[in-house]
Amino acid sequence: MLIYLPIAEIPVDPFVILFMGAVVGFLSGMFGVGGGFLMTPLLIFYGIPPAIAVGTQSSQIVALSVSGVLVHLKRKTVDFTMGGFLVAGGSVGVVVGIFIFRYFRAMGQIETFISLAYIIFLGLIGSLMMVESVRTLLRAPDAPRPRRKHRSVEWMAVMPFAMRFRRSQIYISPIPPIILGFFVGVLSAIMGVGGGFIMIPVMLYILKMPTNVVIGTSLFQIIFVTAIATVLHAAANQTVDIVLSLLLLSGGVIGAQIGARAGRRLKGEQLRALLALIVLGVCARLVFGLVTPPASPFIVVGGP
């Protein structure tokens, strides 16, 4: 059985798409990450045009983040003030990102650009995670963990307009969150990711937000930013395939439930090493795709 995707304009096997959604959902449930950075490359490997993979991912992440944020709203673990500044920066970032996207699309290099962006980010994050988790795994279990130094980030202290973020219980300038939001917004627009994998570490280690509000607040930002990205991708590039998005989501929510259960049985460090391996594997596959001589030296695009 094949389903014809209305925007991608190709017939696909819906069960393969559901399965892909479930696999990424499983991983995201297990590791507690969004999974956008794995889904877009998978879609590209399956033959979905990269530009459509990115546009469609935006709408799928909206759905995933909504279902994720509801729990955090109930637990009151969303810092709306912080979220507001992140969204403000993110909205501008998305617009800039869409312009970059359009520029490379007009040049006909959007495929290469998306692949390269993914290779850089997956390579960087995968290596960092790998180094970190191998170091932890190699450390003798009895040895004391090195104490993280509690030094405040000096450049943050000198920023103007410092204010209190009540739920995060921090007193900082809103400028760093705006910059962070902006940067994540750009990434979101050009890569079809939520950006949690960048945002969460920055919130924890640079903004010094408490762990319990970090996920809820980042989901809150991701909903708005990916929603804007979806509308802009649809308006400017016609690259949002809602049928593909809903198929992925259906597989994704089921996979996430199973993944969350599986994740409880594994230790944190093992999990991180495993995720690092997967990230590096996807990165290697993208590199392979760019460096191997193509089967046919020509590519044809176009339609009526």
Added chain:
Amino acid sequence: MRWAAILSAWFMLAPAQAAEIAIALTNDHVEVDTGFSGARLTLFGAISGIEAPAASAGVDIISVIRGPATQFQIRRLLKRGPIWIPGNTHAIKDAPGLYLTNANRPITDIAPLPDQALYSLGTDFLIIDATQGHTETPNAAQSGVHNNLFAKAFVTEAKDAGLYRDRIGGVEFKKGALFAINVYLPANTPVGDYSVAVYLYQDGVLLGRDEAELMVNKVGIERRIFDLAHNQPVTYGILSVVISLFAGWIAALAFRKS
């Protein structure tokens, strides 16, 4: 004098002897829906002026199906450093979106070269205009060669994608003057207006031809989605977000208990 008279009489008689061919489609409307994985199209036809065409040797039929004129772009992948990236765009102007020929034996054996060129019988005789988007080569002659290369490459790519195909077979001579041609439209059949032409040959001479029209339409929900996304992209984008928000909420509800 007498010879001339006979000759002219013969020439005048010739058209009367000419056989004719006529076709009809089983359905002149093909609908592409969500589950479209290709369709079989049957052309029915009749030949007049030839006694028992199936039996008599040297009777050949060629059918040509031409999809809507489509703008394509073709690019060559170039090695830049360690990676392969697409080079300059060559626009392919008004190439048929689909081009399928069927014949009972190889077209080159059926029709003489001038006919093949005149009627574009077979993918080798398609006229493809691969104008260069940017100047890649300095002189005109070289760029002509270049365009030719891209035009040839385009046909090869279209064949690989299943959009262009020359097929020997599918032509069945039925009882008496009737024949049928079975054509398979691939899953990636583009939408639009098609022309269907059949050519009747006997011993390398074109005896008659006929044409019909075919329409390929997108129907069902995905046609509406496509139209909305392209005609009202902003509305479509907002609608996508609303659907996603709703789907996410449903997903959260569905798994709340477990």
